[in-house]
Amino acid sequence: MQKINNNQKFVAVIIVLLFSMTIYHNIYFDKIFSYYEHNGEKDYDLDNDGWVVDLTYQYDLKVDFDEMFSELDNRDYPANSVILVKDGYIVREEYYNDFNYNTEFNTYSVTKSFTSALVGIALDQGLINSVNDSIWDYFPNRTFENDSPNKQKVTIKHILMMTSGIDYGGDPTLAPTVEGSRAEYVLNRPVKHEPGTVWVYDSQAPSVLLRIIELQSNMTVVQFAEEYLFGPLQIQKPLWTEDESGLAFGGFGLYLAPREMAKLGQLYLQGGVWNDTRIVSEHWVTESTTDSLDPNIKFIYSTIPTGGYGYLWWIYEDFYVASGLHGQRIIVNPEQDYVLTFTSLDVTQSGANALHQLIIKGEAESWRKPMNEFYFRSLPYFALFLLTFSALNFSFLKYGLKSRIEDKKEDKDLLLTSFISSFFVTFMSYLLTLSIIFAVLDIYFGNPRGFMLFPKFQLLTCVTILAFTISAVLFEKEWLKHRHTADLPNTSKFIIPKAIVFITAVILLFFSIYLNMVAEYSA
Numbered sequence: 001m002q003k004i005n006n007n008q009k010f011v012a013v014i015i016v017l018l019f020s021m022t023i024y025h026n027i028y029f030d031k032i033f034s035y036y037e038h039n040g041e042k043d044y045d046l047d048n049d050g051w052v053v054d055l056t057y058q059y060d061l062k063v064d065f066d067e068m069f070s071e072l073d074n075r076d077y078p079a080n081s082v083i084l085v086k087d088g089y090i091v092r093e094e095y096y097n098d099f100n101y102n103t104e105f106n107t108y109s110v111t112k113s114f115t116s117a118l119v120g121i122a123l124d125q126g127l128i129n130s131v132n133d134s135i136w137d138y139f140p141n142r143t144f145e146n147d148s149p150n151k152q153k154v155t156i157k158h159i160l161m162m163t164s165g166i167d168y169g170g171d172p173t174l175a176p177t178v179e180g181s182r183a184e185y186v187l188n189r190p191v192k193h194e195p196g197t198v199w200v201y202d203s204q205a206p207s208v209l210l211r212i213i214e215l216q217s218n219m220t221v222v223q224f225a226e227e228y229l230f231g232p233l234q235i236q237k238p239l240w241t242e243d244e245s246g247l248a249f250g251g252f253g254l255y256l257a258p259r260e261m262a263k264l265g266q267l268y269l270q271g272g273v274w275n276d277t278r279i280v281s282e283h284w285v286t287e288s289t290t291d292s293l294d295p296n297i298k299f300i301y302s303t304i305p306t307g308g309y310g311y312l313w314w315i316y317e318d319f320y321v322a323s324g325l326h327g328q329r330i331i332v333n334p335e336q337d338y339v340l341t342f343t344s345l346d347v348t349q350s351g352a353n354a355l356h357q358l359i360i361k362g363e364a365e366s367w368r369k370p371m372n373e374f375y376f377r378s379l380p381y382f383a384l385f386l387l388t389f390s391a392l393n394f395s396f397l398k399y400g401l402k403s404r405i406e407d408k409k410e411d412k413d414l415l416l417t418s419f420i421s422s423f424f425v426t427f428m429s430y431l432l433t434l435s436i437i438f439a440v441l442d443i444y445f446g447n448p449r450g451f452m453l454f455p456k457f458q459l460l461t462c463v464t465i466l467a468f469t470i471s472a473v474l475f476e477k478e479w480l481k482h483r484h485t486a487d488l489p490n491t492s493k494f495i496i497p498k499a500i501v502f503i504t505a506v507i508l509l510f511f512s513i514y515l516n517m518v519a520e521y522s523a
Contacts, residue, residue, distance in 0.1 A: 044102035108324030116312035120284030127216035146190035160311035165193035181245035183211035206250030265339035349521030393418035429506035
């Protein structure tokens with residue numbers, strides 16, 4: 001019996017390590033999202049929040065909604081909360097994963113629809129004259145970089161409609177970090193396309209709208225919102241994250257309890273009135289939730305409205321939606337008189353929409369759990385990589401190393417050797433990529449809070465990248481020695497760079513697949 005040498009022991013340890021890391025981050029994958037999706041529990045006065053709750057109320061579509069909630073459980077959908085408001089009553093309220101009515105969730109881009117409401121209030125008060133006003137009218141005696149005829153045409157409506165034509169040098173969907181004032185950053189960017197001709201999902205530009213409100217009201221946005229929106233809606237001291245200049249983010253960053261999210265939907269369902277108090281004009285509610293997209297509009301990036309688009313609201317045939325990353329939703333259906341609110345950890349972004357289709361069409365659209373969706377998308381590329389690497393390794397053996405292989409074998413033996421070697425590198429690199437994704441997500445969500453949830457795992461991942469690269473080289477050398485008695489000293493200069501290239505290619509490809517999936521669903 002052949003004795004196991006140190007190289008083989010090292011490879012075995014790395015295999016066990018990678019599988020252990022995979023099991024670990026699969027267990028804690030939802031936790032990394034759930035931790036950063038919320039801001040803990042807030043002081044929430046359940047008895048004085050303005051809602052009327054009747055969980056025994058009999059209403060139209062009850063059978064359909066019961067089926068939807070049943071489907072939610074059957075699919076193991078990663079919801080944190082679901083609230084149904086029908087005929088003005090909270091008739092169904094479910095919480096999952098130890099979350100509750102007082103958990104303060106990150107609404108992500110649902111924030112945009114709150115920004116839209118604030119613009120409507122500013123219009124009602126005469127602080128803004130018209131959505132057709134040039135944004136530059138509100139920055140008199142100011143000069144900004146990259147002035148042009150196109151830039152002078154940008155109006156408030158263009159920003160509300162995502163048709164400003166502002167160029168960020170890339171897709172602004174996920175709103176990369178910006179130093180200083182985000183509004184100032186946007187105002188200094190060039191306008192590449194004529195405003196109104198292209199649609200780009202823009203999480204940056206809504207901050208300009210909030211800056212205009214601040215200048216016109218002589219109040220901070222949070223103060224303005226507290227007095228004219230949050231206060232009247234009985235939304236209790238929400239957290240709204242700010243940029244380095246102290247300006248609240250217009251496109252994301254508002255944290256609310258689930259019931260508070262639902263209030264915006266009910267406010268709009270009731271034409272701008274909450275508990276007999278008018279907060280925003282009915283005209284604004286109607287105008288902002290009407291599809292205003294030009295049928296000739298051009299789309300530049302992958303995020304495209306599947307229905308229509310209003311003023312920072314997604315518009316569909318029978319309903320409209322405030323939509324945020326990872327499945328945060330406020331769905332408003334005026335005709336059927338309901339508001340359906342989701343908070344969730346759905347990376348694919350499509351689950352809440354699919355469940356809602358049970359109410360609209362009587363059947364749910366297809367949906368896979370977030371990481372299952374990633375596995376499904378990765379499978380064809382995994383097969384392609386495996387075949388490519390096997391072919392390259394076969395050529396490497398047949399034409400590069402055959403003269404150094406003492407035990408001459410047929411091509412089919414060389415092909416088997418190539419396949420096993422390629423499978424090891426591809427599969428283990430794939431597992432390593434999953435750990436890298438987990439570590440990067442921890443950094444991404446941890447930066448706003450100033451600390452990471454799993455810093456030791458991140459350090460372990462960095463060490464494992466180097467250790468696995470070494471193990472890939474050792475595996476191939478041991479495999480060649482076992483199968484073909486190859487002249488090992490002369491093979492290292494070929495195997496080492498090949499292993500580095502193969503591993504790097506796998507990691508970059510699968511990491512990019514994940515990023516593309518997130519970008520596709522990010523709106």
